[in-house]
Amino acid sequence: MKRFLLLAAIMLGFALAARAQEAVFITNTASAETSVSADDIKAILLGNKTKWTGGGVIKLIVLTEGPVNDKVIRDHTQRSADQFDKYWKKLVFTGKGMPPATAKTDADVIDYVSKTPGAFGYIAKESATDKVKILVIK
Numbered sequence: 349m350k351r352f353l354l355l356a357a358i359m360l361g362f363a364l365a366a367r368a369q370e371a372v373f374i375t376n377t378a379s380a381e382t383s384v385s386a387d388d389i390k391a392i393l394l395g396n397k398t399k400w401t402g403g404g405v406i407k408l409i410v411l412t413e414g415p416v417n418d419k420v421i422r423d424h425t426q427r428s429a430d431q432f433d434k435y436w437k438k439l440v441f442t443g444k445g446m447p448p449a450t451a452k453t454d455a456d457v458i459d460y461v462s463k464t465p466g467a468f469g470y471i472a473k474e475s476a477t478d479k480v481k482i483l484v485i486k
Contacts, residue, residue, distance in 0.1 A: 369415045370473040374461050374480040379404075383484040389424045392468055394435070395445045400466065408448035409460050409469040416454070416472045 373389060375381055380402050384392075391397035398406055411417035413429075421432045439445035451457045454475035461467040462479040476482055 369419045371416045371420050371470045372473045372476055373468065373470050373483045373485065374458070374476065375469075375483055376461055376465050376467050377479070377481045378465055379481060381483060382481075383486045385486050386424065389485070393421070393425050393432075395439060395448075404466045407464050407467045409451055409457055409464075409467060410448045411454075411457065411470070412450045412452055416470065420470045 373384055379400070381400055388397055392406055392408060393410070395408075400406055411420075418429050421427060421429050425432055425435075427435065436445070436447050440447050449460060451460060451469075454471040457469040457471050458475065458477060458480055461469050
């Protein structure tokens with residue numbers, strides 16, 4: 349019985365940790381965009397897609413640390429956070445890209461996205477507010 353309770357507690361811990369890392373992708377409330385594909389997310393994060401479907405410039409902002417950042421980067425670019433940083437440094441050094449804006453907290457991402465037309469970022473799901481538009485992943 350003790351083993352069962354221990355196993356149940358461990359599984360609950362993993363479930364809560366996974367939920368805490370759930371992310372949403374956001375844009376400015378004035379954006380015409382309502383959804384984004386997984387391929388588009390990867391292309392935006394890697395600087396390969398720089399314009400929205402309607403033609404506006406995408407202004408990417410990324411978190412610099414934390415479990416949400418690690419999960420988004422790993423799941424959507426197939427890189428570690430360190431590899432992602434090195435990828436962007438190489439693009440900048442070779443003149444092939446401008447680095448994304450960066451933020452330390454979800455609140456900073458929300459602030460930037462709410463004030464910046466065309467902005468695209470990601471935050472923890474529980475941090476979302478009505479100051480930004482959550483994009484549906486299609």
